[in-house]
Amino acid sequence: MSDSAAWLQPVPRPRAGRLLRGFTVLELMVTCAVMASLVALLLPALMAAREASRRAQCTSRQRQVGVAMQLCHDRSGGFPAAWQVATEDSLYAYGWANQILPDLEQSNLRGEWTLKQRLPLGQAAADAMSLPALLCPSDIIESSFALTEESAGERPTSGFDWQDDHRAALADLPTANFLGVYGTVEADEIADLPLDERTNHGDGCIVVDRHVRLADLQRGASHTLLVGERTMATVPSTWLGIDFRGEDAECRLVGAAMTTPNCTTCDECEFASRHSGGSNFAWADGHVALVSDSIDSRVYQELAKRTAGSLR
Template sequence: MTRPRWGFSLIEVVVVIAIVALLAGLLLSAVQQVRGAAARMQCQNHLRQLALGCHHYAAAKGQLPPGVVIGNGKPEQVPMFCSTWLVHILPYIEQSAVWEQVQAAYRADPSPFGSAHQAVAQVVIPVYGCPSDSRVSSPQVIPDSHLVKSLSSYLGVMGDNYASGDGVLYTDSQVKMVDIRDGTSQTLLIGERPPAANLTFGRWYNGRGQAFTGSLDAILGVREINLRPQGIPDCPRVVYRFEPGDFWDNCDVFHFWSPHSGGANFAWADGSVRWIPYSAARWMPALASRAGGEVVELPE
C-alpha cells in the first residue's frame, strides 16, 4: 500500500511567501510610523524648552533675546557680535557652563570668527537638534570655511523676511512681550528648518547668515529671499514659502520645513507648540507678524 506524500504545492509556497512579505511590509511601515511620531513629539518638546528659555530671558531682561546681534558690523564695537538668540538663552535652558565658555571666548576675541571661539562653536546642544536629522547630533565640517561647527534644527521667526522687522526674533531685535499686539497665542516665535544641504547655513553659534543679516543661520522669514551671491548662488532669487523640503536640496534652506510628513512644528510666543500643515502656507505672513492686526484660523 502506497503512503500519501504530504507537502506544499508551488502555488501554496508562493502564496505563503507573499503573505509573509506583506506582513513584513506592514510591520516595517508601522515601526516607521511609530519612530516618526516619536521624533515629532521630541521636536515638540525641544521647541517647548526653547520657547520657555525665551520667556525666562524676557522675565530677566525685560525683552525677548535678539535674533542675532549685528549692530554696525564691527566686532570690536558690538558686544557679542554675531551671537544668536540660541546663544543668549543658554543660561535659561540649563546650559550655564556653555554660556561661560561663550563669555570667555568673547573676552579673548571680540570677533566670533577667531580661534578663541572654535571650541565652543563645536559644542552640541541636544535640545537644538531634531532627532530625525543625524547631522545635528555631532559637529560638522563647514565647506566654505573648513571649520568644525555644531548646527541647529530650529530658527527664530524674523517675520515676513530678513528686512521686514515685523516678527519677534530678527536682526538686533529688542521685542517686549507687550509689543506682540496680535497676541502671543497668535504669533510665531520659533520654527523647524534643517541646516542647509551643504551645511553652509544653520549654525547656532556664529549666526551671521546671508549678508550679515542673520537670515538662514538662526533666524528666518516666512517669505525669505536669496540675497545672492551672499546667499546661495545656485538657487533662484525668488520668494521662498513654507512647503516640503529635502535634506539634499540647498535651496530648501530659504524656507521653514521639517523632516516630518505634512508640515512642521512651531513654538508660539505664548510658549505653546503647535503643528502647522503645509496647506496653511498662505497664512504664514500673518502668523509671523507681531502687530499686523490679522485674525487667522488655521486648517486642521
C-alpha cells in the same frame, strides 16, 4: 533474550509505500508571499508610529525652548535679539540661543565660549557643542557643518572688505534645527542695507538690535510665531554664532515665513521640516503647535509679524 542479543536486532525500515512529506516549492512560495504581504502592511504602521514618537519629542524640545524664551523675557525685559556682534570689527556675532543657555541648563557652554577667541572652530569642538535640545529627531542631522564663504556673485555690496575671490571654509559650527522667527523677510538681505537702516530690518519676534517684548505683539502672544524649525536639507543652521563672511550667514540663526512651511521650491532660508503635513513652531506664549503646509501664505505671514495687519 540477553542484552547482547537485543542490540543485534535489525532496525525496522519504513514501508516502501510510506513517504516522508515536506514543503513543496509552491507551498514555500505561497508562505513567503503571505509573509511579505504582512510585512508590507505592518511596515508603514511601524514607520508612522516611529515618526509620531519623533514628532512628539520634537514638540517637547521646542516647548522647552519656548519656556526658556519666556524666562529670558522675564529676566531681561524682552526676547533675545537675533544676533549680537561679538568683536569690534563686526566680523563675528553670537546667536540668539546663547542668551537662553542657562534656561536650557547649559550655562557651562556660555561661560566657556568666546567667539573672538574660538573662531575659526574645528570640527571636533563643534561636534562637542551640539545641543540635543535644539535638534529635531526627525531630521537627518550631522552634529556640525562647515560654514563657507559667500560666493562672488552673492556677496554683500557693503559692510565688509572682501579680499579673496575663492570660497573657503570659515569655521565648523554645531548644528541646530530650531531658529528664531525673523519675520517675512530674509535676514541675509540686511547686508545690502545702509548701516542706519539695519535696525528696523525684520518684522518678527527675533530681529537684529532689538529685544521684542510681549507688549509689542499686537496680535497677542498666543497668535505670534516665535521659534520654528528647518531641516538640514535646506540650509544647515546653528545656535552658536556666525562669521558674517559666510554664505547665508544670518539665515543660519533665524528663518523667514514668506510662503508656507515645507515649500520645496521656495527660498532656502524659510522654515521646513521632515514632518508630514507641516512644521512645528513655538509661539510667543510658550505653547507649541504644528503649522500646516497647506496654510494660506497671507495668514502665515501675519502670524510671523509683531504687528497686526489686515487679517485679524
